[in-house]
Each structure stands twice: as structure tokens, then as C-alpha cells.
Amino acid sequence: MKEPLRRAVLLFALLAVITGIVYPLAVTLIAGAAFPFPAHGSLVAGDDGRVIGSALIGRNFTAPFYFQGRPSATPVTAYNASHSGGSNLGPTNPVLLQQVAGRVQALREAGVADPLPADLVMASGSGLDPHISLDAALVQVPAVAKARGLPEEEVRALVMAEAVDSPFLGAYVNVLSLNLALDRKEGEHGAR
Amino acid sequence: MTSPDPLMDAAAAALFLLLVTGAALLFSSYIHRVFSGGVSAGLPGRIERAVYRFIGTSPEEEEGWRGYTRDLLIFNGIGFTALFALLLLQGVLPLNPQGVGAFDPLTAVNAAVSFVTNTNWQVYSGEVSASYLTQMAGFTVQNFLSAATGICIAIAVMRGLTRRPTDRQGRSIDRTGRSTDRIGNFWVDMTRSVLYILLPLALAAALLLASQGAIQNLDAHVTAGSQTIAMGPVASQVAIKLLGTNGGGFFAANSAHPYENPTPVTNLIEAFLILLVPAALPFTFGRMAGAMRQGWAIYAVMLTIYVAALGGLYAAELAGNPLVGELGVSGISMEGKEVRFGLLGTALFATSTTATSCGAVDAMHDSLTPLGGMVPMLLILLGEVVFGGVGSGFYSIVGFVVVAVFIAGLMIGRTPEFLGKKIEAAEMQMAVVTVLVPGVLVLLLSGIALALPGATGNPGPHGLSEVVYAFASMSNNNGSAFAGLDATGPFYVLAGALAMAVGRFAPAIAMLALAGSMAEKRPVPPGPGTLPAASPVFVAWTVLIILLVGGLTFFPLLAMGPVAEYLMMAGGV
Numbered sequence: 073m074k075e076p077l078r079r080a081v082l083l084f085a086l087l088a089v090i091t092g093i094v095y096p097l098a099v100t101l102i103a104g105a106a107f108p109f110p111a112h113g114s115l116v117a118g119d120d121g122r123v124i125g126s127a128l129i130g131r132n133f134t135a136p137f138y139f140q141g142r143p144s145a146t147p148v149t150a151y152n153a154s155h156s157g158g159s160n161l162g163p164t165n166p167v168l169l170q171q172v173a174g175r176v177q178a179l180r181e182a183g184v185a186d187p188l189p190a191d192l193v194m195a196s197g198s199g200l201d202p203h204i205s206l207d208a209a210l211v212q213v214p215a216v217a218k219a220r221g222l223p224e225e226e227v228r229a230l231v232m233a234e235a236v237d238s239p240f241l242g243a244y245v246n247v248l249s250l251n252l253a254l255d256r257k258e259g260e261h262g263a264r
Numbered sequence: 265m266t267s268p269d270p271l272m273d274a275a276a277a278a279l280f281l282l283l284v285t286g287a288a289l290l291f292s293s294y295i296h297r298v299f300s301g302g303v304s305a306g307l308p309g310r311i312e313r314a315v316y317r318f319i320g321t322s323p324e325e326e327e328g329w330r331g332y333t334r335d336l337l338i339f340n341g342i343g344f345t346a347l348f349a350l351l352l353l354q355g356v357l358p359l360n361p362q363g364v365g366a367f368d369p370l371t372a373v374n375a376a377v378s379f380v381t382n383t384n385w386q387v388y389s390g391e392v393s394a395s396y397l398t399q400m401a402g403f404t405v406q407n408f409l410s411a412a413t414g415i416c417i418a419i420a421v422m423r424g425l426t427r428r429p430t431d432r433q434g435r436s437i438d439r440t441g442r443s444t445d446r447i448g449n450f451w452v453d454m455t456r457s458v459l460y461i462l463l464p465l466a467l468a469a470a471l472l473l474a475s476q477g478a479i480q481n482l483d484a485h486v487t488a489g490s491q492t493i494a495m496g497p498v499a500s501q502v503a504i505k506l507l508g509t510n511g512g513g514f515f516a517a518n519s520a521h522p523y524e525n526p527t528p529v530t531n532l533i534e535a536f537l538i539l540l541v542p543a544a545l546p547f548t549f550g551r552m553a554g555a556m557r558q559g560w561a562i563y564a565v566m567l568t569i570y571v572a573a574l575g576g577l578y579a580a581e582l583a584g585n586p587l588v589g590e591l592g593v594s595g596i597s598m599e600g601k602e603v604r605f606g607l608l609g610t611a612l613f614a615t616s617t618t619a620t621s622c623g624a625v626d627a628m629h630d631s632l633t634p635l636g637g638m639v640p641m642l643l644i645l646l647g648e649v650v651f652g653g654v655g656s657g658f659y660s661i662v663g664f665v666v667v668a669v670f671i672a673g674l675m676i677g678r679t680p681e682f683l684g685k686k687i688e689a690a691e692m693q694m695a696v697v698t699v700l701v702p703g704v705l706v707l708l709l710s711g712i713a714l715a716l717p718g719a720t721g722n723p724g725p726h727g728l729s730e731v732v733y734a735f736a737s738m739s740n741n742n743g744s745a746f747a748g749l750d751a752t753g754p755f756y757v758l759a760g761a762l763a764m765a766v767g768r769f770a771p772a773i774a775m776l777a778l779a780g781s782m783a784e785k786r787p788v789p790p791g792p793g794t795l796p797a798a799s800p801v802f803v804a805w806t807v808l809i810i811l812l813v814g815g816l817t818f819f820p821l822l823a824m825g826p827v828a829e830y831l832m833m834a835g836g837v
Binding site for chain 1: 389391479485499721
């Protein structure tokens with residue numbers, strides 16, 4: 073019994089150092105040197121150099137002059153990027169159906185027309201989904217254009233320019249990137 | 265949403281599985297060489313021999329199944345103790361920029377058992393409760409070592425089944441002339457599994473994922489306006505959580521989190537990494553037995569069930585949720601899903617992670633449609649033999665193959681034998697333990713849970729599904745969840761730890777015993793009375809046995825859970 077125990081302790085210690093210290097630190101060093109931008113979170117800085125968000129992490133846009141992202145069910149606040157997660161509501165749960173009905177109504181009141189794409193009224197798994205489908209962006213165009221006082225065609229063209237096409241997913245849009253482009257566009261028309 | 269195109273998706277899925285199969289074939293040859301000492305030359309060999317000198321063993325020093333099992337259990341016990349201690353001490357240790365405190369002792373027991381048993385059931389949220397040191401030196405270490413433990417057992421079982429030469433007294437002997445009921449040296453197998461198989465793959469995969477957007481740093485959380493963004497050494501953890509079919513996420517949202525799984529492409533890479541090692545092991549077995557047909561037969565059993573499950577999950581989600589459609593919403597149900605993975609990516613990941621014992625998720629399984637959610641549940645309940653966990657999938661399906669051989673033998677009146685070795689009462693007992701223990705755990709513990717005050721997050725049949733899924737996941741060491749269930753109470757924490765430990769080690773010990781007993785047997789040459797265990801008929805038969813055992817054990821639960829919920833949904837309740 074003593075001999076196997078001695079071997080177990082020694083081998084465990086050795087492999088723990090290799091896999092738990094050397095390996096993650098090696099990945100950290102190499103990734104940090106070779107891909108510093110993604111390794112540190114694909115962070116996006118504003119004009120003043122301060123971090124305004126991550127290109128990969130969704131944020132909560134509620135103002136009428138911004139495109140909305142997906143509903144988020146993260147704890148405490150929507151788009152809580154220090155505590156990810158989904159609603160875990162089952163498909164027949166009345167709470168889920170009430171939530172969806174409420175979001176449908178809110179969108180209609182904001183001037184978004186049916187049919188509403190599911191991703192715009194159902195919460196993502198991570199609660200941090202940075203994307204919406206192209207359809208979910210297009211249905212918001214009239215409302216956003218009105219709030220901005222911009223021509224609809226111009227806003228639609230902006231959406232199309234931001235859309236990433238993907239053979240198996242259909243096209244989708246990064247909401248933060250779209251809203252930043254929208255702000256820049258309006259900047260050209262004169263500051264709001 | 266642009267609606268998915270089933271034909272395109274089917275073609276893409278076929279291509280994906282072709283890639284997995286090709287890679288598994290290639291990789292199986294490497295694994296075979298690793299365990300026959302074929303890569304132990306040059307610099308890696310010198311390092312390897314230095315390890316053996318350090319711990320005081322050598323590859324020539326082999327053990328019988330009892331010694332092998334003893335070493336394995338002691339090693340895992342040390343792993344548990346170290347992780348448990350780390351979880352209690354993380355508050356005062358370095359690499360903790362957020363200053364998180366210690367785990368409470370019950371949660372620490374659960375989490376330590378969870379990671380040592382390759383389950384990675386998580387009752388805590390990674391980004392909230394675990395320091396970077398815990399993620400690296402605690403969880404990542406066990407991701408490697410529990411996966412390597414699985415590989416060790418699988419290889420030992422292969423040796424037991426395939427060792428051939430006999431001496432004049434009819435006892436098995438190896439090349440050096442010793443009697444062999446011996447099935448290997450655990451320390452050597454463990455060292456080789458980690459250094460030659462898991463570590464190089466994980467390093468490559470981690471860097472690949474990091475180049476695509478998975479983060480890898482030791483930074484404190486970043487504040488951006490009103491949002492605080494969690495950071496950490498993520499890519500190194502994600503790579504091994506997939507390769508080792510562990511599945512424990514760095515973040516609570518697991519592979520749905522954009523920092524763990526940033527793009528459609530990384531999603532496919534991650535699903536591939538989950539399947540790679542478990543898919544390679546049947547072929548490794550074929551090579552070791554000198555009968556690739558046998559490897560293909562086992563692989564065919566796995567692939568058949570996998571394809572059926574993937575198709576079922578995809579179809580159920582494509583049909584969508586009519587209750588939501590009635591509200592004026594178009595497209596498939598998106599609750600718990602990410603836009604960037606699409607239907608195919610979500611279905612591939614959910615099938616792969618529950619066919620194996622991985623349990624990482626890129627969508628919340630609790631929010632899948634009733635029949636869509638039943639597929640992952642069923643795959644877990646079948647005992648995770650469809651590729652299965654790294655190592656555990658292989659040795660568990662051998663349990664089913666032995667049962668299939670035995671029943672077929674009884675039915676047609678032939679002596680049951682596998683690879684020329686007779687299957688007798690002792691082997692059958694061990695195979696039945698392997699096949700039935702997880703199911704017994706699920707039924708018993710779910711029953712007790714249902715008698716206790718509710719912890720479910722959803723009402724009605726879906727609540728039953730949550731409870732069954734939880735104990736299925738823990739007993740079979742998967743780790744995914746219908747996560748609406750509140751599993752943080754003392755019953756779930758302790759019963760869960762018990763389920764994970766028994767569900768892991770009872771089948772493992774049973775299969776090592778089977779290997780020891782088979783290793784002693786003298787193989788007889790195949791005669792006209794031999795049942796060929798590599799024919800298409802036998803493949804279909806084994807699939808049937810797996811479905812029959814799973815179906816008979818769990819049909820009532822499935823009928824009252826997901827099926828009842830489906831009928832409710834279709835009826836518009």
C-alpha cells in the first residue's frame with residue numbers, strides 16, 4: 073500500500089504542475105504574444121481610448137435610436153458579463169410564454185412590424201449573444217430610422233453592410249458594431 | 265430568421281462525420297503506437313523514462329487487474345483530496361484578482377467528485393466562484409487526469425480482451441514468457457495518456473481557439489461603461505474540457521459563452537474535439553486485436569445511434585414551438601440558443617456532448633423543445649456508449665457487446681465467445697454491473713428526489729424531465745443539465761456526489777475485473793459454431809440490445825416527462 077501511495081503522490085504532483093501550471097501559462101504566453109487582441113477579450117475602445125465593450129459580448133441597448141439585441145436572462149441585470157446564463161425556461165412554461173408575449177407587445181408598440189423573428193423575443197443561452205439575425209435587424213429599420221430622423225434606405229444600407237453571410241445560418245449582424253456604425257453615420261450628418 | 269435548409273444541413277453533417285471518422289482512424293493508429301511504446305524514442309522517450317525513474321516504476325512492471333485497480337483508485341483519491349483542499353483554500357491563494365472566497369465544504373465535495381469522475385456537473389458559476397488558480401491548477405488538472413484515467417481503463421480492457429499467446433499449460437503468456445492475467449502498468453499508461461495524447465492535442469486546440477477569439481489571460485475583470493466583463497485563462501480550459509469529454513465550462517454559460525465559443529467555426533471545431541478521442545478508441549481496439557473489422561463494428565454501432573439521435577434532435581427543433589408561433593413569432597424556438605451557431609451547429613453540439621460524456625453545452629438544453637430535449641436525455645440514459653466518454657465510452661460499450669454476444673449465444677445455442685475467448689458467468693456478472701448500475705442510480709435517486717420538496721425550475725412534466733436529466737447526467741458522468749433545476753440544496757449536492765462516484769467507479773472496476781478474467785483465458789480458434797461479432801447483423805443486434813436495455817429501463821419516465829410535454833405542446837396547452 074505504501075509504495076503505490078508514494079507513486080501516486082509523486083506522479084500526481086508532477087502531472088498537476090505540467091497540466092495545471094506549465095500548460096495554461098504556456099498557452100497564456102503564446103496566445104498573448106501571437107493573438108493579443110482576442111486573447112484579452114476583443115475589447116473595443118471609443119474615441120477617448122476608454123473601453124466601451126467587447127466585439128464578442130453583447131450589451132443591453134434600450135434607447136429607441138439604437139438597434140436592440142436579443143433578450144438576456146443573465147442574473148441581476150440583462151447582459152451581465154460577469155455572470156452568464158440563460159433563462160432555462162422550458163418550452164411549455166407559462167412564464168416563458170408570458171415573457172415572449174410581453175416582448176412582442178413592446179416591439180409592436182415601438183413600431184416594429186410582424187412577423188417578429190424568434191431571436192428578437194427569446195433570450196439567448198449565454199445571455200451575452202452579440203448577434204441578431206439579419207431579419208431581426210431589418211424589422212427594426214423603420215423604428216430606428218424614425219428615431220434618428222434618418223432616411224430608411226440609408227439605415228437599411230447600413231444594416232446590409234454590417235451583415236455577415238454564412239451558408240448554414242443565414243445572415244446575421246453584430247449589434248454593437250451596427251450601432252457604432254449608426255452613430256458614425258449620424259456624425260456625418262451633424263452631431264445629434 | 266432565414267429558415268434552415270435540411271438537405272444542406274444533412275450534407276454538412278455527413279461531411280462533418282466523415283471528417284471525424286477519418287481523423288479517428290488516423291489518430292487511433294497513433295494511440296496504438298503510444299501504448300505499445302512505439303513513440304517512446306528520442307527526447308519524449310527520455311522525458312518519459314525520467315518520469316518513471318522519479319516515481320520508481322518501469323513499463324516492464326505490469327500488474328493484474330487488482331493491482332491496476334488499486335493504483336487507479338489511489339491516484340484518483342489523491343486527485344480528489346488535492347482539488348478539495350484547493351477549493352477550500354482558494355481565497356488565500358494567488359491568481360485571484362476578483363478576490364473570490366472559499367467554496368463551502370458541501371459544494372467543494374460535489375465539485376471535487378464531479379471533476380475527478382470526469383462528470384463536471386457544476387453547482388457553482390465559474391466566473392463568479394472560482395479563482396484563476398482553481399480553474400488552472402484545480403479543474404484543468406482534473407480535466408486531464410480524469411480523461412487519462414478513462415483512457416487507461418479502456419487500454420487495460422483492450423489488453424485483457426486481446427492478449428493471445430499461451431504456454432504449454434494453456435495459460436496466457438506475453439512475449440517475455442510471464443503468465444499474464446496482467447493488464448498493464450497504471451503509472452505508465454497514465455503518463456503516456458497525458459504526455460503523448462492529451463497534452464499535445466490540448467495545446468494545439470487551445471491556441472487554435474485563442475486565435476479565433478476564445479480569451480486567454482490572467483487579467484482582472486474589465487469595466488466597460490455599465491458592463492463588467494469577466495476575464496481569465498479560458499482557452500486552455502476549454503480545449504481540454506472538450507478533448508477529455510469533461511465538459512465543465514470556465515463560465516456558467518459554458519460553450520454558449522462567446523469567450524468560450526466565439527464563432528460558427530469554433531463551434532464545429534469544438535464538436536469535433538469532443539468526438540475525436542472517443543471515436544478513435546474502437547479503432548485502436550481493432551488495431552490491438554489485429555482485427556480492424558471488430559473496431560469498425562463497434563464504431564458502426566455508435567455511429568448508427570448517433571445519426572438517428574442527431575436527425576431526431578434536428579427535426580424536433582426544426583418543427584419549433586407552436587405555442588410561441590401563435591404569439592406572432594416566426595422561426596425555430598431561439599430560447600437558450602445563440603444566433604451564431606444556427607440550428608445545425610446547435611444540434612451537432614447537443615448530440616455530440618451527450619452521446620459522449622462531455623456535457624459542455626452551446627445551448628441551454630432545458631429550453632429545447634420537448635422531443636428535442638428528450639434526445640440528449642436518452643443518449644445519456646443509454647449509458648453514454650455512443651462514442652461515450654474518453655475511455656469510458658469504449659469500456660462501457662464492451663459491456664453491452666458482451667451482453668449482446670451472450671444473449672445471441674443463448675438464442676441460437678452457441679457458446680458465447682468474443683475474440684475467441686469464452687464468455688462465462690464471471691464476465692457476464694461484470695458486464696451486467698456495467699450496463700445496469702447507472703440506470704439503477706438514476707431510478708433510485710430520481711425517485712427519492714421526487715418525494716422531496718420540489719427544486720424544479722419548470723412546472724408539470726418538464727419538472728420531471730429536469731430531475732431525471734439531473735440524475736442521468738450525474739450517474740453517467742455527463743455533467744450537462746436541464747439547468748432550471750436548483751441543484752444547490754444538500755440532497756442534490758450529496759446524492760449527486762454519490763451518483764457521480766458510484767456511476768464512475770463501479771462500471772470501471774467491473775470492466776477491469778472482466779479484463780483480468782479475460783486476460784487469463786486461452787483463445788480458441790474460430791470454428792463453424794462461432795458467432796461472428798463483427799458482421800452487420802451483429803452490429804444491428806448490438807444497437808437493438810442497447811436500445812432495449814435503455815428503453816425497458818426508462819420508458820415510463822420518458823413517457824411521463826418529455827413525451828407528455830410534447831403532447832401538451834402539440835395540443836396547445
